[in-house]
Amino acid sequence: MSEYILEVKDLHTSFFTDSGEVKAVNGVSFKLEAGKTLGIVGESGSGKSVTAYSIMQILADTGKITGGEVLYKGEDITKWNKKQMQGFRGKKCSIIFQDPMTSLNPVFTIGNQLMEAILLHTDRNKEQAKERAIEMLTLVGVNEPEKRLKQYPHELSGGMRQRVMIAMALACEPDILIADEPTTALDVTIQAQILELMQELQKKLGMAIIIVTHDLGVIADMCDEIIVMYGGRVCERGTADDIFYHPCHEYTKGLLRSIPSTSRMKERLVPIGGTPINLLNMPKGCAFCARCDKAMKICLDTVPQEMRVGDTHLASCWMNVKAQYEAENGGIRNEQ
Amino acid sequence: MSSNDKNECLVEVKDLKQYFPIKTGFGKTVPLKAVDGVSFSIKPGETLGLVGESGCGKTTVGRSLLQLYKPTGGEVYFKGEKVTDQNIKALRKEMQMVFQDPYSSLNPRMTVEDIIGEPLDVHKLYSTKAERREKILELMELVGLNAEHATRYAHEFSGGQRQRIGIARALAVNPSFIVCDEPVSALDVSIQAQVINMFEDLQEKLGVAYLFIAHDLLVVRHISDRIAVMYLGKIVEIADADELNENPMHPYTESLLSAIPMPDPNLAKTRKRIILEGDVPSPMNLPSGCAFRTRCRYATEQCAKECPSLTDRGNGHFVSCFNK
Numbered sequence: 001m002s003e004y005i006l007e008v009k010d011l012h013t014s015f016f017t018d019s020g021e022v023k024a025v026n027g028v029s030f031k032l033e034a035g036k037t038l039g040i041v042g043e044s045g046s047g048k049s050v051t052a053y054s055i056m057q058i059l060a061d062t063g064k065i066t067g068g069e070v071l072y073k074g075e076d077i078t079k080w081n082k083k084q085m086q087g088f089r090g091k092k093c094s095i096i097f098q099d100p101m102t103s104l105n106p107v108f109t110i111g112n113q114l115m116e117a118i119l120l121h122t123d124r125n126k127e128q129a130k131e132r133a134i135e136m137l138t139l140v141g142v143n144e145p146e147k148r149l150k151q152y153p154h155e156l157s158g159g160m161r162q163r164v165m166i167a168m169a170l171a172c173e174p175d176i177l178i179a180d181e182p183t184t185a186l187d188v189t190i191q192a193q194i195l196e197l198m199q200e201l202q203k204k205l206g207m208a209i210i211i212v213t214h215d216l217g218v219i220a221d222m223c224d225e226i227i228v229m230y231g232g233r234v235c236e237r238g239t240a241d242d243i244f245y246h247p248c249h250e251y252t253k254g255l256l257r258s259i260p261s262t263s264r265m266k267e268r269l270v271p272i273g274g275t276p277i278n279l280l281n282m283p284k285g286c287a288f289c290a291r292c293d294k295a296m297k298i299c300l301d302t303v304p305q306e307m308r309v310g311d312t313h314l315a316s317c318w319m320n321v322k323a324q325y326e327a328e329n330g331g332i333r334n335e336q
Numbered sequence: 337m338s339s340n341d342k343n344e345c346l347v348e349v350k351d352l353k354q355y356f357p358i359k360t361g362f363g364k365t366v367p368l369k370a371v372d373g374v375s376f377s378i379k380p381g382e383t384l385g386l387v388g389e390s391g392c393g394k395t396t397v398g399r400s401l402l403q404l405y406k407p408t409g410g411e412v413y414f415k416g417e418k419v420t421d422q423n424i425k426a427l428r429k430e431m432q433m434v435f436q437d438p439y440s441s442l443n444p445r446m447t448v449e450d451i452i453g454e455p456l457d458v459h460k461l462y463s464t465k466a467e468r469r470e471k472i473l474e475l476m477e478l479v480g481l482n483a484e485h486a487t488r489y490a491h492e493f494s495g496g497q498r499q500r501i502g503i504a505r506a507l508a509v510n511p512s513f514i515v516c517d518e519p520v521s522a523l524d525v526s527i528q529a530q531v532i533n534m535f536e537d538l539q540e541k542l543g544v545a546y547l548f549i550a551h552d553l554l555v556v557r558h559i560s561d562r563i564a565v566m567y568l569g570k571i572v573e574i575a576d577a578d579e580l581n582e583n584p585m586h587p588y589t590e591s592l593l594s595a596i597p598m599p600d601p602n603l604a605k606t607r608k609r610i611i612l613e614g615d616v617p618s619p620m621n622l623p624s625g626c627a628f629r630t631r632c633r634y635a636t637e638q639c640a641k642e643c644p645s646l647t648d649r650g651n652g653h654f655v656s657c658f659n660k
Binding site: 160272 | 390494496497524525526529536551553554555558578581592594595596599604605609615
């Protein structure tokens, strides 16, 4: 058995739409250690959520994993059948979604939905499941859990609903929790509560967490490793310090320049030019080259490979190759 | 602009109240106090940021100010003139709005030319067709849209470009004040910066004042000269942007600032988050006294009995709290 609880190797996922194949994920790889937190950050359409859904195999009907492996404790789960996957979802790996308003069923009570997950995945009987549900609600800080069990989702606030979602996800003690934009729909003070709760629960229960988000602030103090995605590919990966203090991919650099930060509050923001790429019409080379002001000839026609730029830090950008070449040869290679 | 003009207020809001009647049963209605006695002023060319969590009434303040809702109470003055039902149509030439959602705030059946031209039509700001078109193209250039986009429909544009169309429409009548209601929150991070820079450029070029409503505190801090913090229909603190961030006095502002996710790992590790307990109370059933006392760590008996009012703590820093 490998030391990693989850390994994603060269994952490709496409959606087959009327207007053609949309390659949402183009060769994403990462490894997740037990008990650690991985952050996946990117803009809308970067393939971050689709990566998460591919792991769970909960893609829309048009979506399909077209290549690569997802190894859970060394076993490739993309080859598993429906029944096996049902045992995986919820029990081994759970997901919480962005919008706590729509991801709970409005016509069933909280208790009904929480107990469904418990009854499905464990040997507990109804009485024990109810006890477990109350225990979980207490754990995630929902007050009066017994009363909540009888309530419907619309009777709870957004923050409370997200707590219920977390309780549901963790009820069967999964090894992995995937949080897809867990706090985007919530207010700042409630967001802080939920992030704090997730960290606390991780300490208590020891599950690994994958946080998928577009908010660089959310991942800064949560993650052991961060992956930056653009156009369905990984541009850069490393620790929070690597990514925030020594970004080595032009996209990451641009992203960090375009958000206001406390140290340079009154300075003008430097936006990334252009618009996000159209996944129906992917460029031959680097996905970011059309918006990159440092783009070279090679960027247009060859996809850059991941290159090590530090002990924990990898980036796929030709600029690093160029910098390395210059360092080694003390000059700039002539453009052919 | 003379120094005399600078001291004068462009927009002054006095004790603005906006209640919405909510039906709770047969023939019963309860007022929802969305905005409950809000006062502030904005100088020409200034940006006032308005922050708060969802449901605190910040959008309602913007809309009531422009009389998109009929305020329940209070007055709005524009250049010293009281805004009323009679003069609002003329005053909208001076006061405009940019909406949050660039997808639903543009009519899908109108071309960009007609969308931007509509305010010109309403206020009859041209004499010939050619002049109208010229003005529209000028506006499009101002917000960074190409002339060939004029005949297209809104759905053909990305979110960032749609927001530019919305801004061009607001600028069409050459206003001196724009209410920007969460203008960048629907946009991607890399596009947000483009639009924020544009707001700053336009202010420099045209001297327009903004009421910038947003929940993203980093963005508000970046763009604003002064910031007002709202909680449950009331302004709890108002101060210069830097002053507010360095020296927050109201316990709500304190915790709000500490809860912003910082894109800076070292800072995130060292600072202390003040986690508020519980949820925001329902605006239909407000706590007595200070609305924040149910989540406040400094709350005393006095807070339950009386409602604190905004008091001056020097340097234009106003706070409504008994204990701070």
